Amino acid sequence: VLVITLGGDRQQKIEDMFGDPIMKEHFEKPTFSMGVSSRHIRNRINFINTAYAAGLLPKQEWKAVMDSVEDKRYEGQPTERFFDCLDDVPVTKGRQGSREDIQLHYTVELWRKSKAINRDRSVLACVFAHLIAMKKFCGDGTFDLILEDNVRADPRSCGERVWEWKTAANEWDQAS
Numbered sequence: 001v002l003v004i005t006l007g008g009d010r011q012q013k014i015e016d017m018f019g020d021p022i023m024k025e026h027f028e029k030p031t032f033s034m035g036v037s038s039r040h041i042r043n044r045i046n047f048i049n050t051a052y053a054a055g056l057l058p059k060q061e062w063k064a065v066m067d068s069v070e071d072k073r074y075e076g077q078p079t080e081r082f083f084d085c086l087d088d089v090p091v092t093k094g095r096q097g098s099r100e101d102i103q104l105h106y107t108v109e110l111w112r113k114s115k116a117i118n119r120d121r122s123v124l125a126c127v128f129a130h131l132i133a134m135k136k137f138c139g140d141g142t143f144d145l146i147l148e149d150n151v152r153a154d155p156r157s158c159g160e161r162v163w164e165w166k167t168a169a170n171e172w173d174q175a176s
Helices: 008-019 021-026 044-053 059-070 079-086 106-114 118-140 155-175
Strands: 002-005 031-034 146-148
Touching: 002 008, 002 118, 008 021, 021 155, 031 118, 044 059, 044 106, 044 118, 059 079, 059 106, 079 106, 118 146
Parallel strands: 002 031, 002 146
Antiparallel strands: none
């Protein structure tokens, strides 16, 4: 089981739930995938790192930005110079979008658009957290399901319900 969490009390409740002897009969100890807070992605570097971790940014663009941050190339420079580090990186071809958008590096486009979402930033943070968890889920191959840390289950029936769900999903998949 892979659980998306920001930690704290909710993570503890999940650990306690899966620590129940009946739950231990059906499940291994859960693995946690860290959530993303909306406050965290307000910062440009945190945003870029999180978007990259979610699999949304091209590696060349992310690396160029991180290299420029590490060598402090644009420290003390005007903010609009920050993305000058991408000048030597080719713009990814084959993207969808407006004529203006596809001429920009995706990192620049995504950052510009994210600045305008205000209250929906928490939704974007949630999407990032789910994409990161899905990468881990698909890449690792050892997980059967992803949960959020607000899930609560009756230990007496949880294992059986998950197996019923998994059986039904397999039957549905075979029928398709």
